[in-house]
Structure formats: structure tokens, C-alpha cells
Amino acid sequence: GAGVSQSPSNKVTEKGKDVELRCDPISGHTALYWYRQSLGQGLEFLIYFQGNSAPDKSGLPSDRFSAERTGGSVSTLTIQRTQQEDSAVYLCASSWGGLNNEQFFGPGTRLTVL
Amino acid sequence: AQSVAQPEDQVNVAEGNPLTVKCTYSVSGNPYLFWYVQYPNRGLQFLLKYITGDNLVKGSYGFEAEFNKSQTSFHLKKPSALVSDSALYFCAVRIGGATNKLIFGTGTLLAVQP
Numbered sequence: 449g450a451g452v453s454q455s456p457s458n459k460v461t462e463k464g465k466d467v468e469l470r471c472d473p474i475s476g477h478t479a480l481y482w483y484r485q486s487l488g489q490g491l492e493f494l495i496y497f498q499g500n501s502a503p504d505k506s507g508l509p510s511d512r513f514s515a516e517r518t519g520g521s522v523s524t525l526t527i528q529r530t531q532q533e534d535s536a537v538y539l540c541a542s543s544w545g546g547l548n549n550e551q552f553f554g555p556g557t558r559l560t561v562l
Numbered sequence: 563a564q565s566v567a568q569p570e571d572q573v574n575v576a577e578g579n580p581l582t583v584k585c586t587y588s589v590s591g592n593p594y595l596f597w598y599v600q601y602p603n604r605g606l607q608f609l610l611k612y613i614t615g616d617n618l619v620k621g622s623y624g625f626e627a628e629f630n631k632s633q634t635s636f637h638l639k640k641p642s643a644l645v646s647d648s649a650l651y652f653c654a655v656r657i658g659g660a661t662n663k664l665i666f667g668t669g670t671l672l673a674v675q676p
Contacts, residue, residue, distance in 0.1 A: 481662070493663040493665070496661050496663050504660065504661035504663060506661075550596060550608045552608065553607070556605050
């Protein structure tokens with residue numbers, strides 16, 4: 449497709465389980481970002497990839513959160529030992545290289561931790 | 563600290579009337595400013611950006627924004643509101659340095675009454 453895609457669209461899990469969220473960026477976009485949207489915290493930056501490298505991981509809330517990007521394309525955000533406070537919508541975005549380019553967002557993955 | 567403020571949680575306007583959604587920012591250096599719109603259960607859609615140049619920026623769906631350096635503002639405007647403009651609007655600023663992450667405001671819900 450032409451836009452950023454994310455899967456799954458919804459994920460319900462039990463506390464303590466691990467989850468993986470996937471992002472397929474727009475073809476050719478070298479930069480990829482993960483954000484989290486929740487009622488209490490608004491929109492928060494998590495991590496930024498340029499190619500397969502992550503020069504900014506400053507937004508990851510704890511060491512239970514990790515992300516990787518392979519082949520300069522698909523990215524996976526992994527949350528280990530999920531907690532109820534991890535419940536949120538996880539948004540992925542991508543952009544062309546260059547710091548002035550707008551980011552294009554995917555539809556998000558709604559994560560619910562029971 | 564670099565930040566964005568959207569002082570209004572909600573803006574109500576009648577269809578056909580002009581609308582303004584306010585945004586102020588605090589950054590060190592030159593600001594790169596963005597507006598995004600979010601429809602229910604959808605990801606964020608890019609509306610417009612200010613990088614440099616003309617203070618009045620035109621974007622998608624008839625929206626425009628005026629950059630005012632002295633007032634550190636970047637208000638979103640539209641001359642004639644439509645019911646279909648009803649959505650959640652986010653102002654964002656790009657943080658400089660090695661990252662391209664966006665810092666978002668808390669969002670303003672725009673409600674356009676027929």
C-alpha cells in the first residue's frame with residue numbers, strides 16, 4: 449500500500465506476557481519513529497530509527513521496551529512482561545531522510561493489557 | 563525544555579464561521595512546526611508545516627497557519643469551517659540535534675456545529 453501500515457490493529461494480552469508490534473513504513477522512507485498515545489500522557493515519542501540504527505531511544509519508558517529495524521524497512525516494537533500501564537495506542541511513523549520532512553503516521557495498534 | 567502548548571481542550575464553532583486553533587511553543591533555536599489532525603480511530607494526518615520563509619503557511623483541506631516569532635505562536639486557521647473538520651488537532655515541534663522526533667501538544671478537539 450501507499451501508506452504506513454501496522455499490525456495487529458488491536459492486541460489484548462494478559463499482564464506479564466510479551467507482545468510484538470509491527471510497522472511497515474512507506475517504501476523508500478529512511479526514517480522511522482514509534483510514538484505512544486494514551487489518555488493520561490498524550491502523544492509520547494519512544495524511539496527513532498535512521499536506516500537500521502536507532503540514534504535516539506530516549507523515549508523508551510523502561511528496559512522492557514525494545515525495538516529493531518531490519519533491511520531499512522520493517523520495524524518491530526517488543527514489550528516484555530507487559531503491565532497494565534502499557535495499555536495505549538502505539539503509533540508508527542516514517543519520513544524521508546532530512547530533518548525537515550513531515551512524518552507520515554500509520555493507523556496504530558491498540559494494546560490492552562488485562 | 564522544549565515544549566508545545568495548546569491552551570484550549572476544545573473549540574466550538576458554527577459551520578461556515580472562521581476557526582482558530584491555538585498553539586504556542588518554546589524551543590531553543592529555529593522552530594520547525596507542524597499541525598496534524600486525527601479523526602476517530604485513525605492515525606494522525608499531516609496538515610501543514612513551517613520550516614522557514616513566509617509566515618503564512620497553507621496546507622491540506624483549506625487550512626493555514628501563521629507563524630509569529632515574537633509571540634512564539636503557530637495558530638491553525640480556516641476561513642470557513644465544515645462539519646467534516648470536526649476532529650482532534652495536534653500541534654508539534656521538531657526537536658533539533660541528532661533526532662527528528664516531534665514533541666506534541668495535548669491536542670484540541672474541534673467541534674463544528676451544523
